[in-house]
Amino acid sequence: MVWRALSQKGCRLEGVRGVDMLSTQGLMKKFGGLTAINNVSFEIEKGELSSIIGPNGAGKTTLFNLLTGHLRPDSGRVIFNDKDITNLPPHGICQLGIGRSFQRINIFPRLKVFDNVQAAVLAGQGKCVNIFSPSKNMAREETIKVLETVELVDKRSLFAGLLSHGDQKRLEIGIALAVRPSLLLLDEPTAGMGSEETTEIAGLINRVVQYQGLTAVFVEHDMSVVFGISQKIRVMHLGEIIATGTPEEIRANAQVQRIYLGEE
Amino acid sequence: MRSKEQLKTIPVNGLPQRLVRHRWIWLVIAVGLLAAMPAFVGKSWVSLLCEILILAVAASGLNLIIGYTGMISFGPAGLYAVGAYTTALLIVGVRAPFGLAMIVGPLVAAVVSLIVGWFCVRRTAVYFALLTLAFSQLIHTVIYKWYGLTGGDDGIIDIRVPSFLSSIGSYYYFTLACTVVCLLAMWVIANSAFGKALSVIRENPGRAEFIGINVRRYQLMAFVIQGFFLGAAGSLLCGFSHSVFPPIANWTKSIDIIIACLLGGMFHFFGPFVGSAVYILLDKVVTGFTEYWSLVLGIFVILLVLFFRGGMAGFISERLSPGRREGS
């Protein structure tokens, strides 16, 4: 709770590099005979905007699932802000400050857009145990703020299931933001979008990291987004991280080029 | 940035404004009408209204987990019977004061639902439903077989109520008051942040987990609250029929409560209330004409499933504000 209060009051460790927010040590995950994650260790610094890329089946979503508690690793640890979160359930990890958007649209379809985000805001504030106060007017300002960030304010009274794909993806990100995370994990935020929307989403992610002091890691296939906004790129292949570096370094990396031969 | 006034005027629910503003007036009118009924109708109708109110409390309680949380329970009768038998035993066995017995009934039902629920919420969907059925039948078996405690098949009879409640008219007012209190409490809970969390769990439990909601704990809390209100309905039954028998714990009673809940529409707060009224009135009317009440109800139920998934309240709501689709 303390760190969250600090970050809200603006006492951020901005610009102080070298503080590890999230680190993994020797993560392993097997499904039957298939080794999905093979001895993955990396550190994510506070304030970093990085991406994870790799061919399909490289294990990117599985890695996210291990970080957010949806899967238990066979061995290895996940440390978040000096706390071992390896075996915590997803809701516990979320309460500690990790937010996530999902690869496949994962919203609350029969609730209105406003309610989708408001619920997340309330959950993030820990107010959901409250059975006494009417929820209609709780956290309206925060909810509207989040909606403005993802540019869905005009659509707040629509049922979420009726939105266009692109708008549902925005809502997806909005829900992830609404819980006030300090670390944001985005799984293919621009999947299925046209180029204009992709640029908008990329800009959104960039803005959110810069102005709200978040740390973000996103998985992407769209290289324009990856090379456009990432400060650091990690390349995964067959369950391992085979390269880490700045966009220029990765672009020049021969091994990466080999893996992506034909893809750009 | 918007001003506070501008924020307040942003409408966030889809009902036409005129209906929302006047909502309290409708409720006052409805309660007033119900309160005035005994002056206009005969004793048997007052008795019928009493039955409707009791079923409405049970069905609305059940709706907290079916409609709001998305958990289909097959065993509301068990908890209903726990409330009824607790109250009955306290009044008849221990000569407890009526008021105390009425409060302890729902509380015991809530405790039982805590125990039963703890096991049940660890399962989902079909398995959850079947497990609630198993527990409910176990409760039925205990009530049926434990002759020493519950009198088994003989039931518990001669349940006395305080003299000022002994006429059906006065007991009706008592039941009406209790129903209003219960529904008010459920309304507050359903519209609170907790109720929001339940809706979210219904829509997408995986995602709810990852906005920080401990889904199982919330489901258990909802289950306990449901148990409390089911028990309350059972306790009201004691004073109404002055006797309780094992069949109130059987799965056929569960079906009654479930149908009442669905008939009115499980996505609307007053759906179960409407459904209870329709169910009991239909029963009364149809049995006057034919002995094949089951056939009529069966056809009704099938038509309901095929064409009116939103129930009656859903149907009416469609008519009032077209385009506002709740879906099913």
Next chain:
Amino acid sequence: MSLQAVLMQLLSGLSSGMLIYLIAVGLSLIFGTLRVLNLAHGALYMLGAYLCFWLTSSFQQIPGMFWWAIILGPFLVALFGGLVEVVLLRRIYGWHFMYEFILTFGLILIISDLVKLLWGGGFHSIKYPWPLADTIKVAGGTFPLYNLFLVAMGLFIFFGLRALLHYTRLGKVIRGVTYNREIMNALGENVPAVYLVVFMLGCWLGGLGGALATPLVTVTLGMDMTVIIQCFIVVVIGGLGSLTGAFIGALILGLLDAFGIMVLPQLAIAFGFILMAIVLIVRPYGLMGKREYEK
């Protein structure tokens, strides 16, 4: 508790278990392939029993009428089931399972009033059919020949279904559709027809169970209610959708009831529910069920 008594209870439990298997296997089959929990299965059993009783007692002059009734009754129930599938059930595949619960419950109401309409509300029974009217001497006691016949029928159906599903083309298609409906559709199989056949087969089995039960039980309204609960217990213990599981589950329930009455008569009727609850808590997909059936 003498050895003879134990053996008698064993036989009794086995034969009652077999009867429950014969009734419950249809429910399991329908759930396995159509993913529908048919609450009206008990009502179909009742329909089969009433048909068998009525045919047998109305046409007593025809020798061996019972055996004709065993063939005709379930067949009629299957036809009725086919009608239900085409007109009603077909519309709700893929809907939330609660709707199929309620729809099939509506069916229970309709079928039971239909029975009341056709045959009234009394109690009926028929005698053991020739040539199974006698008892045989077993382990120092006597045991009805008909019950042994039931055991034989149970085994016949068990192996018959196995043979159907594993060695005929229809069976392979059914198993394919059970496993993955979309792929079978893409392969050009007529999935709706398969669903119809499976549902009718399940109804046939339910009706057969009812017909076979007629000499043993009192045929009356309300017999569907007790039976459906037992079917639920069996398919839960054995595993929803598993036919072998239904077999094992039914035998366990039969033996549990038989020995339960000896050991703790007061609680005997609770044993089934206790076991059902334990299975659901510890291993919800039952003894032989697969995890994927958790929706």
